[in-house]
Amino acid sequence: MNESEGDKEFEPKILAFTCNWSSYSSADQAGVSRIGYPPNVQIIRVMCSGRVDPLFVVDAFLNGADGVLIAACHPNYCRYDSGNRYAKTRTKFLKMLMEEVGIEPARLRIEWISALEGRKFVEVIQEMVKELKELGPLLAENDGRKSV
């Protein structure tokens, strides 16, 4: 990312919901390993991806997020048995809802990221930044600079 360019280029804003036991630590690990990635993502820690209420995702889009990531444990590795499975199902329904109301479903992603996969966390964020740049800002009046 080019710092001097400032606000000229659209910089997508991503909100990531991370699991306390896996993906939150993966983001920590990415930092410890100094795997650099663009600062477009704000991270919220929850105990389990199963905590992520679809309302949180909707609210994120209403509050300026161009993309939302739900980073969950790999299948069969949920500390609470099945939270990641429910997160996946809820994401599926949310995507259908997004399609209905005219928001590109690609703006919402669910990914399996273990505590040791700092690199995967970074790759997902990099991919999302790239894809969201192509999609453009979610809210036109937002113009990627000001939140609603």
Next chain:
Amino acid sequence: MREDNPNQVPRIGVFVCECGANIGNVVNIPEVVENAKKLPGVSFVERDVSLCSSAGVKHVKDAISKNGVDRVVFAACSIKNYGSLLEAACEAAGVNKYLISFANIREQCAWAHYGSPKGATRKAINLVGMAVARVQKSEPLKDLELEVEPSTLIIGGGISGMTAALCLANQGFRVFLVEKEPELGGMLNKLYKLYLTNQSVSEVLSPIIEGVTSHRNIKLFTSASLKEVEGHFGDFEITVSANGGIEKFRVGTIILATGAKVFEPSGMYGYGDKEGIVTQLELEQILKQEKLKRPGKVAMIQCVGARGEEGVPYCSRICCMVAVKNATLIKRLYPDCEVYIIYRDLQTYGKENEEYHAKARELGIRFIEYTPENRPEIIPNGNGKLRVRVYHALLGETLNVDSDLVVLSTPLIQHKGGEEISKMLKVPLGSDGFFREAYMEMQSVALGVNGIYVCGAAQGPKSIDESITQAYAAAAQAASPMLLKRVKIPAITAEVDEERCIGCQLCMDVCPFHAVIFEEGKSMIIEAVCRGCGNCAAGCPSRAISMKGFKDEQILAEVQAAFKGE
């Protein structure tokens, strides 16, 4: 109760840590401090060069006392590093640890975005804004304290269960040991001799069984089955059916030592159809009963029903050593006999195992490597022998071993009894069928349910020594809450607002721990059973469930603050 008291204006103290130069080198600390000062509810913002140092902790305590704040935000490293240290400092200064929030401006900011200081600073400002918004919606909570009955239930009287039982009984705890068979000993009863010592099983087992049966702190039930488990960590109510009657008792903890069974390779390599093809377990019995007639050649085939499409996908860990041991025993019995071990990858891990393997080679046992694409096969042969045809991957030739006995090494798998226990105790099994530990790397004997531990082959294939080691670990884990007679459970549990609950029972469906009960048309959470994942809160259609510590209000406050500073 969950409504914010409008009269009580929160007073928030914000500490921004520089972490030496770790954070300050990338993030513009004065800018973060100035922005934090403007946030609603913030009484003071102080920076510190290192909050985790003793001077930093003192700074926190003094500043809280001096300014009389009731909520605290730390903009510092990950909560995973010094979260508990800083929480303790706040508690010492009179701030409830649930009224603290963390902004991770090191691992997830300064260290991640070292290439873009401006972007990192903007992100840090937002992270602090999110933490301040969150903490405003937080409420003080008290960890749940449960009394723990100093007694334990051990399910399974194999080597693991007996080891755990003796370990706890010797520490003075009351132990109830439930075994489904009439005899103690489990899988070991079926074995002949053990590696690495080649000691006979009875030599090893007898003193342990004697110790268990004669121990005054152990109440033993044989030919028994578990009927019901109610209650929670600290106070489980157990019903056991034994001796033609029903026994009820209470325990504080439970250890699962239900073991495993051997995979039966029906239809594989002609097992079950042809004479002279047995599993390693059957070979142990033949050896034990001294029924092995002098064979000309013996072929052992490894990884039968393991690590592949047929059977189970995992490596069963012990089969290589079992084969090397049994081959050694046959070779010692009949030195003229040719013994072949046909393997995929030979895993004689560890220092002693490798030495044992080297001795087996010295004895003249032959090892042939095969590849999964070229598995050995048993083909018809007129001379009454079992012709094992194998492509020798190292020689690049196909060999025929005309054997009198073919031994298949098959993996350990979960048995029906284990699956029933899993359902009864609501402890999950992994995709491999074994009991799944709470946290693979860090908590290998704790299970998903508080107060229940696992050891031995119930958790996965293991050798005798590994099972014993894990049994001691499970006993130690169970002992500490029983010794203290109480245990603290984090206050992060779900709570139902009765007025809002519409009685749909969706929460009961999604709770993996059965922490929800249904009474008089409303859901209720048993705090002691709830693990705090929040799946019920996310699934509740009437927003009647609140996740303490991770309430909707707290998370939504974070969401809404996430991009405010842009």
